[in-house]
Amino acid sequence: IDDKGKVSDKLKTALKNNALELPQEYEANRNTIVDLSKKVSGKLNIKNISDKQTVNLNKQVFLSDDFKLLWEKIKYKTTYSVYxxxxxxxxxxxxxxxxxxxxxAPKLIYTKALFDIEAGGIGVRENDRTAVYATSxxxxxxxxxxxxxxxxxxxxxxxxxxxxxxxxxxxxxxxxxxxxxxxxxxxxxxxxxxxxxGIKYTKIGEEEYYAQELFESNELFGYLSKNMIESTKSVYEYVIYDSDNEAGFAQKFENNQSIKLYAKLPDWFKIPTPLGTYNPDWALLIDQNGEQKLYFVLETKANILSDSLRPTESAKIACGYRHFEALGNAVQFEEVDNFAAFIEKILRIYSI
Known part of the structure; x- marks a missing residue:
C-alpha cells in the first residue's frame, strides 16, 4: 500500500500471478489473506511501469489570464466552526x-466432517455445521x-x-x-x-491560499494507454483520470464549445472537514462569445445524486458547498451526474 493508502501495483501483480509472499507464520491463513487482498484491490488492472510518463503543463492554458482568474476565485483556504x-x-x-x-446472543459455530482416504486422494463424504447459542x-x-x-x-x-x-x-x-x-x-x-x-466555514484571509505555482512544483504522472486523455483545454497536456466516469466528463469538457478551460483539481487541493479532507473533482470556466464568464467547481462522482452515495461522502460534499459559499459568490459549487443537463441548465439560467 502506498503513502496515499492505495493498493500498489506490486501487490496487484502478485495477486494476479498467484505469487503473494507471506511470512511463514501467516501461511495457514493464506486463502483468507488472498481473498481479502483481492477484495480490497478491486480490478487487477496493472499498469506497465515502462508506460509511465510525466505529464507536462499546458502553458497556453496555465499562463492565460482566464486560468489565473479562475484560480484566484477558488484558491483561498477556510477554517470551520461547529454548532x-x-x-x-x-x-x-x-x-x-x-x-x-x-x-x-453469542454463539459458537463448529463444523464436523467425515473424510474418505483413497488411492486417488482425500474426499469429504459428510459435512455438518452446528451453531450453539449462549443461554446464560x-x-x-x-x-x-x-x-x-x-x-x-x-x-x-x-x-x-x-x-x-x-x-x-x-x-x-x-x-x-x-x-x-x-x-x-x-x-x-x-x-x-x-x-x-451545524458547520460554518470562514475564509482565513488573503494570505492563506493554494498558490498557482504548486502546479509547477508537483509532478504529475500517467499511463498513456491506461488513464490519460489528451487535452487542449486543461491546465495539463493530458488529463489523468481515475475512472470511466471521469474520463467521460473530461471528453465532454473537451468537446463542448461553452467550456473554455478546465482543470482536474490536484490531490493537494484539499478542503478541511470534520470527516477528513475533501478534494473536489473539477474547476472550469464557461464562456460564450466573450459576453459572460461563469466559474464552477464540480463534483462528478458516478450516481452523485442517488441514495447509493455513502453518508460520509455526502457529508464531505455538503462541506464543500459551505466552503465555497464562504469564499463569496465568485464561484459556484455543483453536484453533476449528467453533463448535458448541467450545460442546459446553465445556458437557460444565464441566457448564454
Missing part, C-alpha cells in the same frame, strides 16, 4: 438504534458508560439519555460487547452527520 445540537443528536441516535440495532446471561456487566464515553467523547448525561430513550437496553444483557460496539458505531456515525449540519 452541535445535542438534543437533535440524541433523537437521531435513538431512532437509528430502535430501527436497526440488531444483537444476537452475565451477572457482572461491563461499564457501558465509560466504554461509550471513550469511543465517542460525549458526556455521560448524553449517553444515558441515548440508552434510556432508545429503549434497547434489554439487548445489552443478551450480548454486552456486541451491543456496546454497535451502539458506539451508530452514535459515531450520527455524530459525524450532526457536526456537518
Amino acid at each position: 452541535f445540537d445535542s438534543e437533535g443528536l440524541i433523537e437521531k441516535c435513538c431512532q437509528e438504534m430502535r430501527q436497526n440495532l440488531k444483537v444476537e 446471561q452475565k451477572e457482572n456487566l461491563p461499564d457501558i458508560l465509560t466504554f461509550l464515553q471513550n469511543e465517542t467523547n460525549l458526556t455521560r448525561r448524553t449517553i444515558v439519555e441515548i440508552l434510556k430513550r432508545s429503549q434497547t437496553l434489554h439487548l445489552f444483557k443478551k450480548n454486552p460487547q456486541k451491543y456496546m460496539d454497535e451502539t458506539a458505531r451508530i452514535i459515531s456515525a450520527k455524530m459525524r452527520l450532526s457536526i456537518v449540519d
Whole structure:
C-alpha cells in the first residue's frame, strides 16, 4: 500500500500471478489473506511501469489570464466552526438504534466432517455445521458508560439519555460487547452527520491560499494507454483520470464549445472537514462569445445524486458547498451526474 493508502501495483501483480509472499507464520491463513487482498484491490488492472510518463503543463492554458482568474476565485483556504445540537443528536441516535440495532446472543459455530482416504486422494463424504447459542446471561456487566464515553467523547448525561430513550437496553444483557460496539458505531456515525449540519466555514484571509505555482512544483504522472486523455483545454497536456466516469466528463469538457478551460483539481487541493479532507473533482470556466464568464467547481462522482452515495461522502460534499459559499459568490459549487443537463441548465439560467 502506498503513502496515499492505495493498493500498489506490486501487490496487484502478485495477486494476479498467484505469487503473494507471506511470512511463514501467516501461511495457514493464506486463502483468507488472498481473498481479502483481492477484495480490497478491486480490478487487477496493472499498469506497465515502462508506460509511465510525466505529464507536462499546458502553458497556453496555465499562463492565460482566464486560468489565473479562475484560480484566484477558488484558491483561498477556510477554517470551520461547529454548532452541535445535542438534543437533535440524541433523537437521531435513538431512532437509528430502535430501527436497526440488531444483537444476537453469542454463539459458537463448529463444523464436523467425515473424510474418505483413497488411492486417488482425500474426499469429504459428510459435512455438518452446528451453531450453539449462549443461554446464560452475565451477572457482572461491563461499564457501558465509560466504554461509550471513550469511543465517542460525549458526556455521560448524553449517553444515558441515548440508552434510556432508545429503549434497547434489554439487548445489552443478551450480548454486552456486541451491543456496546454497535451502539458506539451508530452514535459515531450520527455524530459525524450532526457536526456537518451545524458547520460554518470562514475564509482565513488573503494570505492563506493554494498558490498557482504548486502546479509547477508537483509532478504529475500517467499511463498513456491506461488513464490519460489528451487535452487542449486543461491546465495539463493530458488529463489523468481515475475512472470511466471521469474520463467521460473530461471528453465532454473537451468537446463542448461553452467550456473554455478546465482543470482536474490536484490531490493537494484539499478542503478541511470534520470527516477528513475533501478534494473536489473539477474547476472550469464557461464562456460564450466573450459576453459572460461563469466559474464552477464540480463534483462528478458516478450516481452523485442517488441514495447509493455513502453518508460520509455526502457529508464531505455538503462541506464543500459551505466552503465555497464562504469564499463569496465568485464561484459556484455543483453536484453533476449528467453533463448535458448541467450545460442546459446553465445556458437557460444565464441566457448564454
